[in-house]
Amino acid sequence: MRIAEVSAKCGLSIDTIRYYEKSGLCPEVQRGTDGKRRFSIENLDWLILLSSLRETGMPTRKMKQFSELYRQGNTAIPARKAMLEEHEAHLELQELRLVKCKALLAFKLAKYDEILGEKL
Amino acid sequence: MRIAEVSAKCGLSIDTIRYYEKSGLCPEVQRGTDGKRRFSIENLDWLILLSSLRETGMPTRKMKQFSELYRQGNTAIPARKAMLEEHEAHLELQELRLVKCKALLAFKLAKYDEILGEKL
DNA sequence: CCCTTGACCTGAAGTTACTCCATGTCGGTA
DNA sequence: TACCGACATGGAGTAACTTCAGGTCAAGGG
Numbered sequence: 001m002r003i004a005e006v007s008a009k010c011g012l013s014i015d016t017i018r019y020y021e022k023s024g025l026c027p028e029v030q031r032g033t034d035g036k037r038r039f040s041i042e043n044l045d046w047l048i049l050l051s052s053l054r055e056t057g058m059p060t061r062k063m064k065q066f067s068e069l070y071r072q073g074n075t076a077i078p079a080r081k082a083m084l085e086e087h088e089a090h091l092e093l094q095e096l097r098l099v100k101c102k103a104l105l106a107f108k109l110a111k112y113d114e115i116l117g118e119k120l
Numbered sequence: 121m122r123i124a125e126v127s128a129k130c131g132l133s134i135d136t137i138r139y140y141e142k143s144g145l146c147p148e149v150q151r152g153t154d155g156k157r158r159f160s161i162e163n164l165d166w167l168i169l170l171s172s173l174r175e176t177g178m179p180t181r182k183m184k185q186f187s188e189l190y191r192q193g194n195t196a197i198p199a200r201k202a203m204l205e206e207h208e209a210h211l212e213l214q215e216l217r218l219v220k221c222k223a224l225l226a227f228k229l230a231k232y233d234e235i236l237g238e239k240l
Numbered sequence: 241c242c243c244t245t246g247a248c249c250t251g252a253a254g255t256t257a258c259t260c261c262a263t264g265t266c267g268g269t270a
Numbered sequence: 271t272a273c274c275g276a277c278a279t280g281g282a283g284t285a286a287c288t289t290c291a292g293g294t295c296a297a298g299g300g
Contacts, residue, residue: 004247015288018249023286036248039299049228050219060286074235081232084225091225092220093213098211098218101172105204105211112201115194124276135259138278143257154266156277180257 001039010047012054017047026050027071046070056094058087058111121159130167132174134234145183146170147191156162176214178207 007014020026022039026046029037039047050063066083070074127134140146141157146166149157159167170183186203210238 013288014248016286019287034248036295049224052217052224054286055217056221077232077235081229081236084229084232088222088225089196091222094214097172097175098214099265101176102208102211103151104169104172105208109201109204112197115197116201122277133259136257139258154277156266174257192279 001041001044003037003039006039006044006047009044012047012051020047020050020060020063023060023064025060025067027067053087056087056091057091074086121161121164123157123159126159126164126167130171132167132171140167140170140183143180143184145180145187147187174209176207178210178212184226 003014003017007017010017012020021029026043029039029043030111032038053063053066054060062083066080069083123134123137127137130137132140141149146163149159149163152158173183173186174180182203186200189200189203
């Protein structure tokens with residue numbers, strides 16, 4: 001698979017994918033004889049996961065750490081599991097922020113409607 | 121109210137509050153005779169709202185735009201309302217991302233457990 | 241066979257949104 | 271009066287991209 005296809009499938013921009021590889025956030029990507037990247041299914045799956053982790057606020061520093069644990073193979077699975085569980089907890093926090101913001105917006109919008117209503 | 125207290129109450133760091141004022145993301149803050157900022161309740165409320173908007177991904181460019189509409193007073197309420205409603209829609213998107221990430225994590229964690237189970 | 245096109249490459253500079261730092265002032269206390 | 275803590279400023283540093291300038295390669299059209 002070439003970079004454009006991977007980009008479409010994982011939601012990361014082409015530039016971001018190159019940036020992630022360069023920064024060691026994803027395992028080595030093979031190259032064709034033309035020097036261009038050829039992504040495996042494994043590469044794609046990894047980028048899909050990274051994309052989702054990133055969207056939900058995991059810093060690249062942690063993604064790099066996670067990637068290093070991946071390179072270490074199955075012996076590092078408990079460590080990887082711990083990282084994902086930590087991120088799960090982080091998702092709960094984000095959920096709370098969303099709920100809080102929703103409530104605040106509802107309150108503000110109600111106040112706007114009140115003011116607009118008075119003008120009639 | 122002084123900056124340290126406002127920071128504690130709105131969750132933004134002291135540096136961020138100063139940065140927001142400098143960038144025009146919040147209305148003018150009064151100064152005491154000592155040259156130090158004295159925040160009103162209105163200032164605090166505004167920063168609490170900005171903090172929540174920021175946490176949920178509103179870019180500072182939009183926060184600035186919103187702030188300019190605030191300065192225009194009640195005539196700009198329909199425009200402000202529209203912006204907050206747009207952000208509400210954005211929150212729905214984030215919600216989806218969270219749900220998607222949760223599902224992906226659950227799947228990965230189940231796979232890890234499977235691998236760890238096989239080793240026994 | 242040559243030329244153009246399109247998808248890709250690299251290294252470097254630019255952008256966003258902070259965050260940290262050095263240095264300086266002011267009001268109050270020992 | 272000397273110092274302390276909370277605040278001030280301007281500027282440099284950082285994270286995570288994003289954009290840009292300039293170059294390569296394979297394929298197709300004239």
